[in-house]
Amino acid sequence: PSPRAAAVTRPAERWSSGRPPPPQPPFSVQKRGSRKGTLAPPCRSPSLPDIKKKGRMKKLSKGAEQELVAGVRGLVGEGQEGTLPCCPGFPECPERLHAVREKLAQYQLLERCTPVQVSGLGLVSDREFLKLMESTQQMSEEELRALADTYDSVFLHPNSYACARLATGTVLQLVDMVMAGEVRNGLAVVRPPGHHAQRERMDGYCMFNHLAVSARHAQEKHQVEVLIVDWDVHHGQGTQRIFDQDSSVLYFSIHRYEHARFWPHLPESDWRAAGIGRGRGYTINVPWNQVGMRDPDYISAFLHLLLPVAFEFQPQLVLVAAGFDSMMGDPKGEMAATPACFAHLTHLLMGLAGGKLILSLEGGYNLRSLGEGTSTALKSLLGDPCPLLEAPGPPWGWLDPLFPSPVETPSTPEEPEVAGEEGEEEKEEEEEKEEEEKVLRPPPLARTGLVYDPTMMEHYNMWDSHHPELPQRISRIAQRHAELGLTQRCRALPARLASDQELLLCHSPEYVEQMRATSGLKPRELHREGERYNSIYIAPRSFHCAQLAAGSACSLVEAVLDGQVRNGVAIVRPPGHHAERDTACGFCFFNSVAVAARHAQQLAGRPLRVLILDWDVHHGNGTQHMFEEDPSVLYVSLHRYDHGSFFPTSEDGDSSQTGRGRGEGFTLNVPWNGPRMGDPEYLTAFHRIIMPVAYEFNPELVLVSAGFDAARGDPLGGCQVTPEGYAHMTHLLMGLAGGRLVLVLEGGYNLSSISESMAMCTRTLLGDPPPVLPWLRPLHPGALESLAQVTRIHRKYWQSLRLNGECYLGAPARPLLRSGGRVGLRDPKAVSYSLSAGGDVGRGEGERPWSSQFSCFPFFQEPLAPEGSQDGELLGEAAGGCSAPIWLEGTFCAVTPLSWCPHLTSVCPVPAGHLDVTGPCQDCGLPLENWVCLCCYQVHCGRYINAHMVRHFETSGHPLVLSFTDLSVWCYNCEDYVHHEALLEAKNVAHRLKFGENMPTSQ
Structure with missing residues (x-):
């Protein structure tokens, strides 16, 4: 497999032997009233803490520089190691790269990356401008000053051209390595920045636009469509102008704007700028009109805006203008994002383009926050779990002061100022040490745990060999894992029986004893006992197998919480999410996921925040009832409901059911009122509802009731989720709870689809990038109505759902009459269940972008499974079809x-x-x-x-x-x-x- 990440850095700034240093200082020009940066205030006499801090930084810098010179010198060509100095106090200074490299070395990230050999490469730019920049190497001081005076917020130095050219070449080389599969993703630590540079002019510290050149290079050499994400606090107007007429590049920028009062003061930085001509709709600006925007604001913008459009655009390469001047403490951005935020943003982008993602350093002028932000982003690229966000809360909230007043400490009369500053210095050092220890704590050696025991196949239907809940369900899944080499990559964890104490966390003593008593019954008595319940068969070993399933889920949760593994998969049966406290239901005896959640809280010794996501096609009535009064457990279910006529045929699965008492608002149902829901509907629910609420809840553990009966081809579900769709849902959930994610098998009755789907989930948990999705058809109008209803109901509980200006979550869409012609895929069954990335579907030149996801037009697709409602009796029958004909009254959406x-x-x-x-x-x-x-x-x-x-x-x-x-x-x-x-x-x-x-x- 390809190495995960390549880190590209400039070498330590120094002068090569034999080359005299250039004139000092270089020349900078900043336009009055529209400057990007401000010069430092007049120098004052350094205090004792300043001297101590400067000494520490010098010591760290010296050690890090020596290490980097030895270990990273081969990253650039010989003769290109000259420095790019700047005016004293100028924000865009060489120390920025020193700070980044020090943090990368301190957190031991460099040795985990693949070094990249780079050299100055040709540029795609205006030839006259290129010649002019090249001539700056021989210019005098007066000529440099005069030239700099013609641009906005730039400085020039005889070495500027060489360094800017090298920075661009660095990103170009990294693009080629990623596209060739030599590395999976990459980080380019370069300067000067580039996203303000335009075809024929420098701007805002930038000479050449590294990402624009690299995107054009990728288009011409690799014939790919590119997504450029710019999260620098300043709008990248240079990049936008270069691609504003290009429909093969989607440009997304999230930046400080303040109604054009913030640099670069351009109307085109506002949300109204959407591109020109063929490129209209391919420019998306998210302008912040106030300072202090926090982690939830950035994450919400990604979930609600960027990801839905990006999944529709389906890029083959993602480039990020990774400026870190929106972090708390940056003197330019005045925002309040934390380093952890950029780990999450990076993780969200890693689900696109088959994981082909490159971050290129842009701005960031607080050295400490710059180093921390770059390090957390690189850790995500390397596959480390995203850190928990500190009390993320809802977006759009008011903030605490960005710069709290220093902590007052007792001072002596002799040196009051120094003593106070020393106390603050010591506290700062302690905080830094705690943060470093947290970051340096090694992740678990084994990434993914796997629990499986074929003994659970001893639960079988003695009277109906065609019953859908077959023993072969788990053996086929295990077999597919072995065929794909996934079993060997996982850490095998022992299956065990759940103890009575664990079962009693969720089930009544009387019910446990009733189930235990079935072990000694004769076949006729077992059949009679099974008839007492809804859709249940009982075999002599059913109690033992159900105990084993619940105990295996508990064992996996223990391994995750103990740090033995990061995440895990439990291939178990019988399923559990229908089981109530005192009764079996719908193939389920003991509620394995519910027992595991309570067991986790018991291990933690406190009400651990647990998110239970149930994506089984049937509503998990048992799980919901067990936690509906508990605010420590957020239960979310996506299921087919059909207005209450689909199994388990009760109103419990309606969106109006939100919990009771203290748990009100912590039950969230997304009910589908019809068949054929697939990847577009499920991913839209994730982006618009589930992930925003999950981030606001901030779980410490995520458990998934992973039923795969919503998969395409399932005989009971009638839905069309692909294995690739399940992989993307898994990837999104991996950003939560510090990566502590456990999948427990529930339903799924097509042996091929459940095997491929669960294997795809395991592959994603192991760190493989989610494959490119098949073409996403327009959303089902019924799904729009369901999502709108869920949003309306849960706005009162979750502020992350209270965003204004929703595109479609207002009134439910009404289907339009078909006027002729075929819409969608020619063969709806033609999407392969392979684990390879799916192919891309091209777009016509004149097609208006993003119309499908936000329109009310119906889609027409042939059902692959039963359309009719299910009751308990039908659910208990053997797979093989539906007892209702295809010509049901009121049935919508079938291929003509x-x-x-x-x-x-x-x-x-x-x-x-x-x-x-x-x-x-x-x-x-x-x-x-x-x-x-x-x-x-x-x-x-x-x-x-x-x-x-x-x-x-x-x-x-x-x-x-x-x-x-x-x-x-x-x-x-x-x-x-x-x-x-x-x-x-x-x-x-x-x-x-x-x-x-x-x-x-x-x-």
């Missing part, structure tokens, strides 16, 4: 099939007694998602099981097949669905055999 195709002549009459809609695949014997060939009437499984029908078509050439699941007909040659009177006989026979009556319509 072809009314004719040239292959209808291949359809043969149905042989007498030769159509068995419950028959297994003739190749593998599985009864799941089977199709019948309308030529020879052989039965084979679909592409999401073992793809035997696809192979039958390839060998026989028989193109038309009928689905036993939804009675649709697919033509392999036309790659489309077909409905024609020639097919009605076969459809009607299948419908009669399946439901006991003729089709409700023959049209």
Whole structure:
């Protein structure tokens, strides 16, 4: 595998032997009234603490410089190591790089990176401007001063050109390494900065625009589309102007603006600037009109604005203008972001472009905060967990003073000032030491823990071998993990039985004893006992397996909290999230995730803040009831609801259920009122609702009820989430709770889709970048309505949902009538379940960007699974279809099939007694998602099981097949669905055999 990160730094500033130092000082010019920086105040006599601090910095700098010269000298070409000095007190000074490198060395990050050999490379810029800059190497002092006077906020030095050229070449080389797969991502520690530089002029300390040149280079050499994110506190007007007519580069800037009162004082820095011509819509500015913006503000901007658009844009490379002048204490930015914030922003961006992400240093003028911010960002690039945010709270809040008054300490009459400053100095040193110890604390040696025990397969249905909750569910998942090499990369943790004390944390003593008593019952008694519950079967070893599932979840949580592993996966069964305190329900006996949450709090000895996210397609009624009065546990569920008609068929899963008593607001349901919800709906829910609320809650542990029955092809869920979609949801959650994330298997009844989906989640937990998503179709109108309702209800509890100017969360969207033409993918089943990154879908030149995610237009896609509602009786049946026909009244969104195709002549009459809609695949014997060939009437499984029908078509050439699941007909040659009177006989026979009556319509 490729190394994770490459850190590119300039060498320690020094003069090479034989070269005389340039004239000092260099020449700077700052425009009156519009200066980017301000000169330092007049010098005063240094105090004793100043002298001590200067000595410490010099000592640290000397040691770090010696180390870096020895270890990093090969990063740049020989002869390019000259310095770029500046006026005394000038903000953009060489000490900025010293401070960054000192922190990287102090936190032992440099040895974890791959060094990059760079050299000055050619630039893509105006030739006359390039010649002018090159000539500055031979200019006199007067000429440099005169030239600098023609620009805004720049200084010039005979070495400026060489250093700026080298900085640009550094980023270019890093782009090539990332695109070639030599490294996964990278950090370029360079100066001077570049994002203000334009095609024909310097501006704001910048001579050449490193990221703009690199983006253009990536376009021309690698043919990629690029996302540029600029989080420097100053707007990167140079970058914006270079790409404002280019639809292949999406530029996103979040900066201080103050209604154009802040530098660079341009109207184009406002949100109204969206690009020009073909580039309109590809420029997004987030202007802050007040100082003091905090971590929640930046994270909210990423979640609500950047990520939804970026997922739709689907960049193949992400470049970041990484200025750290928005951090607390920076004299220019006057913002209040912490170093931890930039770790989270970096982590969020790592989910894009298959992880191809490059950060290039821009501004940042408080040396301490600059070093800390750069270090935390690099740690994220290296795969370290994001640190917990300190009381993040909601966005848009008022702030404490940025610079609190110094702590007063007792002073002696002889030296009152010095004593007070020494006391403050000692306190500052103690705080620095504590922070360093926290950062230097090594992460767990093993990244991901895995719990699996095949003993749990001893729970099985003795009366129905086709029951969807098969023992093979966990064995197939474990097998797929082994095939992909994931098992070897994880740390195997022992499965164990949950103790009675652990089970009693969530279940009543009477119920535990009832379940224990089933171990000695005879088969007839077990069947009778199972009938007492909703959708439950009981085997002689069911109690033992349920104990093992709950205990394994507890074991994994122990390992995460003890620091043995960072995160983990529990491949367990039977599932648990439907189990109530005193009753089994919906295949579930003991609520493993709920027991693990309580066990974690017991281990911590306090009400540890726990986020339980339930993405199983069925509402976790048991988990919700156990925590609905507890504010220490935030329960969030995304599930299919269908206005209460989908299992478990109660109002508990409605968005109006928010908890009770002290726990009001800590239950958050996102109910889908229809089938076919997929990646667009789930990711939108994550970006707009789940992640903002989760960041505001600030959990210390995240548990996922990881059911995969919302996956495409599941026989019970009827949804369309891809394995790649699950990977991205996992990646987003990894930014929470310091990376302490545990996935516990719940439902999922298509053996192929659950194996691929859970493997993709484990792969993400291990640090592999989430693959590029398949093309995201427009959102389902019903999903918009659900998200709007959830937001309206939970605004009163969570300030992170109280943002003004929402694009679509106002009134529910109404579906429009189809006027003709096909919308969306040609074959909705064609997206591969492979673990490789999906392909990209190009955009037309004249297409208006971002229309799909924010419009009210309906989409049309064929169902892959049952459309009808589920009740408890249906849920308990074997997989293999739905008891309701596809032509349900009020059902919305189905691909309009072809009314004719040239292959209808291949359809043969149905042989007498030769159509068995419950028959297994003739190749593998599985009864799941089977199709019948309308030529020879052989039965084979679909592409999401073992793809035997696809192979039958390839060998026989028989193109038309009928689905036993939804009675649709697919033509392999036309790659489309077909409905024609020639097919009605076969459809009607299948419908009669399946439901006991003729089709409700023959049209």
